[in-house]
Each structure stands twice: as C-alpha cells, then as structure tokens.
Amino acid sequence: MSILNVLAIFGTRPEAIKMAPLVKELERHPDQIRCSVAVTAQHREMLDQVLELFRITPAYDLNIMLPNQTLYEITTRALTGLGEILDEAAPDIVLVHGDTTTTFVAGLAAFYRQIKVGHVEAGLRTGNKYSPFPEEMNRRLTGAIADIHFAPTVTAKSNLLKEGVNPESILVTGNTVIDALLATVKDSYAFNNPVLDAIDYTKSRVLVVTTHRRENLGEPMRNVYGALRAVVEKHSDVEVVFPVHKNPKIRQIVESVLGGLPRVHLIDPLEYAPMVNLMNKAYLVLTDSGGLQEEAPSLGKPVLVLRDTTERPEAIDAGTVQMVGTNRDAIFNACQTLLEDRTQYDKMANAVNPYGDGKACARIAAGLKYFCNLGGSKPREFITQ
Ligand code: UD1
Ligand code: UDP
Numbered sequence: 001m002s003i004l005n006v007l008a009i010f011g012t013r014p015e016a017i018k019m020a021p022l023v024k025e026l027e028r029h030p031d032q033i034r035c036s037v038a039v040t041a042q043h044r045e046m047l048d049q050v051l052e053l054f055r056i057t058p059a060y061d062l063n064i065m066l067p068n069q070t071l072y073e074i075t076t077r078a079l080t081g082l083g084e085i086l087d088e089a090a091p092d093i094v095l096v097h098g099d100t101t102t103t104f105v106a107g108l109a110a111f112y113r114q115i116k117v118g119h120v121e122a123g124l125r126t127g128n129k130y131s132p133f134p135e136e137m138n139r140r141l142t143g144a145i146a147d148i149h150f151a152p153t154v155t156a157k158s159n160l161l162k163e164g165v166n167p168e169s170i171l172v173t174g175n176t177v178i179d180a181l182l183a184t185v186k187d188s189y190a191f192n193n194p195v196l197d198a199i200d201y202t203k204s205r206v207l208v209v210t211t212h213r214r215e216n217l218g219e220p221m222r223n224v225y226g227a228l229r230a231v232v233e234k235h236s237d238v239e240v241v242f243p244v245h246k247n248p249k250i251r252q253i254v255e256s257v258l259g260g261l262p263r264v265h266l267i268d269p270l271e272y273a274p275m276v277n278l279m280n281k282a283y284l285v286l287t288d289s290g291g292l293q294e295e296a297p298s299l300g301k302p303v304l305v306l307r308d309t310t311e312r313p314e315a316i317d318a319g320t321v322q323m324v325g326t327n328r329d330a331i332f333n334a335c336q337t338l339l340e341d342r343t344q345y346d347k348m349a350n351a352v353n354p355y356g357d358g359k360a361c362a363r364i365a366a367g368l369k370y371f372c373n374l375g376g377s378k379p380r381e382f383i384t385q
Helices: 012-025 045-053 069-089 102-111 135-145 154-162 176-184 219-234 249-260 271-282 290-298 314-318 326-342 342-348 360-371
Strands: 004-010 034-040 093-097 118-120 149-152 168-173 205-211 236-245 264-267 284-287 303-305 322-323
Touching: 004 012, 004 069, 004 102, 004 360, 012 034, 012 045, 012 118, 012 176, 012 290, 012 360, 034 236, 034 360, 045 219, 045 271, 069 102, 069 249, 069 264, 093 102, 102 118, 102 135, 118 135, 118 342, 118 360, 149 154, 154 168, 154 314, 168 360, 176 271, 176 290, 176 360, 205 219, 219 236, 219 249, 219 264, 219 326, 236 249, 249 264, 271 290, 284 290, 290 303, 290 314, 290 322, 314 322, 326 342
Parallel strands: 004 034, 004 093, 093 118, 118 149, 149 168, 205 236, 205 284, 236 264, 284 303, 303 322
Antiparallel strands: none
C-alpha cells in the first residue's frame, strides 16, 4: 500500500500549539502516513517555544518574520517560499490550521500546485469580514480552497454547510487545542518561574490577561489596560499576570499604561505549559485571544472576551464566557461583578467542554485515511456534551 505524504504548514504560536498534537498523532501511523512540517516562521520566538516543547523539528523553515511586519510582507514572503518548498516536498496533501495569514497563503500555495488541502479548525465565522481582521477573511478564503474540512464543532460545520460546502467533505472533530491542554495541565504543576512562584494562589485572585488583535491596537487596548489599572487599584487581593505579546506596538502601550504598577506582572510570553497551568490556578481570564476562549472554559475559568465579535459562540451559550468588548467602563464593571458577587462568579465558573474531548487528533488521523482512500470508514463525529 502506498504511503500518504502529508505536509503540515504553520507559522504562528497558536497554529503550532494546535497542530503539534496532530503531527505527533500522524507520526503514530508510519505504515500509512509520512508527516513532515514546514514553518513560515511568521512568528519566531513564540513559534520556537512551541516547537521545542513538543520536540518538532521542521523539515523546512522560511524564517520570514520581520519586526512590525505588514500583511503584504507576510503574504508575499510566505507565498514565494512555500511554492519552492512544495516543489521539493511534493506532498499528496497539505494540512493548514485556522485563520492566520500563513494559513491562507499555505492553502493558496498548495492550490497553485493543485495539491489537496485539509483545513484543521475549519468553519469558524463571525460574519464580519473586518472582525477579526484579517482572520475572518483568511479562514473564509482557506475554506474556499480546502478539499477536506476538519470542523471543531457542530456550529462550525453548519457555517460551512450554509456556504454550500459538500457535507461529505466535512468531519466534526473537536478542537486539537483540547488534546494539547489535557496532556499538559496538572494540578501538581510547578512553574519554576520567579514571578509565578512568588504568587500565593490561595490568597491572591489572579487575573490572566492577553491581548494581540490587530483591530484592538491603539485606543481599544489603552481602554482595556485603563480598566485593569482601576480594578487593581480597587482590589488589594488582585494580581494581574500579563504575558505580553512580542509585537512592539502592543508592548509600548502596555508599558505606558500598566508599567510599574504594584501587583501587575508584565512578563514575556510564557511557554505553553506554564501558560495553561497558570490559567488553571487563575480566578479570571481577560483576553482577545481565540485559543484562550477555548482553553479557559475547559478549566472552569470565567472569561471576559475583549472583542466585539467572536467566532466561538459555544462557551458564551454555555455561560462561561462573556463578550465585554473594549469599553473601559464595561470591562471594569464586568470585573467588579465577578470579584464581588460570588453567585455570579460561580455561575460562570463551570467546567464545560464545548470545544473538544481530547480525541480530535485521533479523529483527524482516521479522517485523513478515510478521505484519502487509505481505508477505514468515516470516523464518528465529536458531539458537544
Ligand atoms: C498573528 C496572526 C493572528 C494570530 C496571532 C497569534 C496574522 C495576520 N495574524 O498575529 O491571526 O491570532 O498571530 O498570536 O496572521 N513578533 C516577534 N516575535 C514573535 C512573534 C511576533 O517579535 O515570536 C512581533 C514582530 O515584530 C511581528 C509582530 O510581532 O512583526 C506581529 O506579528 P504578526 O504575526 O504579524 O501578528 P500577530 O499580531 O502576532
Ligand atoms: N499562549 C502561550 N503563552 C502565552 C500566551 C498564550 O502559550 O504567553 C497560548 C495559549 O495557551 C493558547 C495560544 O497560545 O493555546 C493562543 O495563542 P494567541 O492568543 O497568540 O492566538 P489566537 O488563539 O488568538 O490565534
């Protein structure tokens, strides 16, 4: 029987975290699948942290990242480089993940070579092409190119069906991020990090914060940080841990509003293991990240989403995530409620798993075999409990 030659292409931290367990799963089927990895390195340090943790050595590394890179630079540098990689690697199928510019460009590069594309985390939509920007368009364009759609949830599948995607090409798998999370979070976890070790998690209430969305750069971020400042000044038992994204534009605003404040820890991006174990010990998560919206509900941590739209409605429906936007007063008031009203807090602090059950990678591997005619039947789909 011939071996399926799979090339997984990714470029940023979240893609790496969500593709790593899948790459590891595909490596468990050497009789039928050979999986290699190409990275654009749209992110550098933040990508390398993940590659190291999961012990993945890319066969190809385009190293495209530039300081303050524009969308034009990412797109053109990745497209040219990936064309050459595809010529050399000649994969039967390319796997891409989610909605970054690397995702879309990798899909496009494969299309230009008439190579099949499998889209992992397919079908997320806000319906607003500018929010999140440019991710909503990246994922729609990738969806238009993809031959196989690994949708994480039933909602994502129904978004694809509304766009006329062939139901036979869709498999609901759960999100691979939950596979990574369940393998990494341990109640006994020791940080070995001076800032995180110095916090008494039994006495302090820890707010974990991350921000990076392009549409929130500038005034929206300033408002978010202003609200946080007011929360910390009001509550002496609150500590903020804010692993600040490497984007210099974000670092400058964060530093100007929150720098030097007592009980506000502005730290470098954390490696994945301390990050999710920190969330496991936190009181509340405030974020504009997609991945954190999926992880925190699984850990029973309430999330305030610092955005006006979300492509992840499942946890909002389950009541553990609230969309607060970027208005200073709205964020301050939502924090006040969760810090002062125990009943309201307990209502949101339920562990729910609308995004996965830890078996997404196994479903995708079985799905790949089925869709690529290596045998087996279509796997049973993930159903939210
Ligand atoms: C990118 C993705 C976004 C994803 C996010 C995850 C696009 C357009 N954006 O946004 O969808 O949610 O990653 O974090 O695909 N930088 C470093 N080192 C790093 C990473 C970034 O210095 O390891 C700095 C560089 O100056 C870089 C800048 O951050 O130019 C912005 O990175 P970029 O990938 O363009 O945008 P993100 O906001 O990270
Ligand atoms: N993350 C991490 N270290 C950090 C911040 C986030 O490992 O300092 C992880 C987080 O647990 C999640 C992923 O990065 O798995 C989310 O990435 P990000 O917020 O950059 O992108 P998004 O999910 O919004 O695309």
